[in-house]
Amino acid sequence: MNPIPLPPSDKSPLVFLELLYKLRVRDVMSEHLFSLPRSATMRELQLLMAEKRITGVPVVENRRLYGIVTIENLIRAYDQGAIEAPVSDFMTTAVVTVEEDMPLSIVMSYFAKYDYGRFPVLSVDNEPIGIITARSLSTRLLLELFKAVADLEAKLPPPPPVSSTCYFKTFRVQKSDFEHAGSAATEIKNTLAARGIPPPIIRRVAIAAYELEINLVVHSDGGTLTFRADEDDIQLIAKDTGPGIADISKAMQEGFTTANDWVKALGFGAGMGLPNAKRVSDHFHIASQLGVGTTVTIRDELPKK
Numbered sequence: 533m534n535p536i537p538l539p540p541s542d543k544s545p546l547v548f549l550e551l552l553y554k555l556r557v558r559d560v561m562s563e564h565l566f567s568l569p570r571s572a573t574m575r576e577l578q579l580l581m582a583e584k585r586i587t588g589v590p591v592v593e594n595r596r597l598y599g600i601v602t603i604e605n606l607i608r609a610y611d612q613g614a615i616e617a618p619v620s621d622f623m624t625t626a627v628v629t630v631e632e633d634m635p636l637s638i639v640m641s642y643f644a645k646y647d648y649g650r651f652p653v654l655s656v657d658n659e660p661i662g663i664i665t666a667r668s669l670s671t672r673l674l675l676e677l678f679k680a681v682a683d684l685e686a687k688l689p690p691p692p693p694v695s696s697t698c699y700f701k702t703f704r705v706q707k708s709d710f711e712h713a714g715s716a717a718t719e720i721k722n723t724l725a726a727r728g729i730p731p732p733i734i735r736r737v738a739i740a741a742y743e744l745e746i747n748l749v750v751h752s753d754g755g756t757l758t759f760r761a762d763e764d765d766i767q768l769i770a771k772d773t774g775p776g777i778a779d780i781s782k783a784m785q786e787g788f789t790t791a792n793d794w795v796k797a798l799g800f801g802a803g804m805g806l807p808n809a810k811r812v813s814d815h816f817h818i819a820s821q822l823g824v825g826t827t828v829t830i831r832d833e834l835p836k837k
Contacts (some may be wrong), residue, residue: 558632560672561653561662567592570620574609590652591623595659600625629654698762705748713749717742720759732817736812743805744770777820
C-alpha cells in the first residue's frame with residue numbers, strides 16, 4: 533500500500549500513524565462474506581468466484597470457520613482432474629484470521645508477514661463475520677487520508693499568489709532511493725499551492741506525481757519527473773530507463789505488480805500506482821519499449837478564469 537504525501541505541517545508525519553491506530557478491522561472489512569460449506573464442490577467454488585469476482589472463499593458451517601479455498605486451490609483441482617471434488621479436499625485449514633477490533637497497524641503487519649491477499653474476520657464470539665483484503669484496506673486509508681489532508685489544509689494560511697504565468701522543473705529520480713521518495717511530489721504540491729491552484733486539483737496532481745515518482749524508484753533504473761504548469765493546464769511527464777513494460781494493459785490492472793518482496797515489505801509496490809495516476813488525471817498516456825524504458829504523460833486542465 534503506497535503512502536500519500538501530506539501537506540507541510542509539524543503534525544503531518546503523525547497523521548498516517550494516527551489513522552492506523554484509530555481505525556479498526558470492523559471499519560475496513562467487507563461484511564458481504566461469501567462462503568461455502570465443506571461439501572460444496574470445487575466447480576461450485578469456480579462459479580462463485582466468477583460471479584462475485586473474488587479470489588478466495590472461506591469454508592463455513594454453523595458459524596464456524598473450517599478453512600479457506602483460493603484460486604491457487606482451484607488451479608490445483610483442475611490439474612488433478614478433481615473439479616467435482618469437495619472443497620474440503622483442497623481447502624487450507626491453517627487459516628490466519630484477524631479480529632474485528634484489531635487496529636489496522638497490526639493487520640498491515642499481517643499482510644507483510646504472511647503475503648496473503650485476504651484474511652477472514654472473526655467476531656468477539658469467534659464467528660466469521662467478514663473479510664478484509666489489501667485493496668479494501670488501501671481504499672479506506674486513502675479516503676481517510678484525503679479527509680485528514682483537507683483538514684490540515686483548511687488550517688493553513690492561504691499562500692500568496694505567484695505572478696509568473698508558467699512554471700517548469702525537471703526532477704531527477706534515482707533507482708531504489710526510498711529515502712527521498714515523494715520529495716518531488718511534495719515540492720510540486722507546494723508550488724501549486726503557492727500559485728493559488730484550487731485544493732481539489734492540487735490533491736489530484738500530488739497523488740499522480742507521487743505515484744509516478746514511486747514507480748521510477750521501484751520499477752526503473754532511474755529517470756526524470758518533469759512538471760509544467762501554466763494558466764491552462766498542469767502536465768507531468770515521467771520518463772525512465774529500464775526494463776520497459778511487456779504488457780501495458782496488464783500493468784494498468786489494479787493489484788498487478790512486479791515489485792519484489794523486499795519492496796513490498798517497505799510498503800510499496802501494491803500494484804495501484806498507474807491505475808491511481810490515471811484515475812486522478814484528465815488525460816493519461818503511457819508508452820513503453822522493452823529494454824529501453826517507459827514514458828507516462830499526464831495532463832490536468834485548469835478551470836477557465
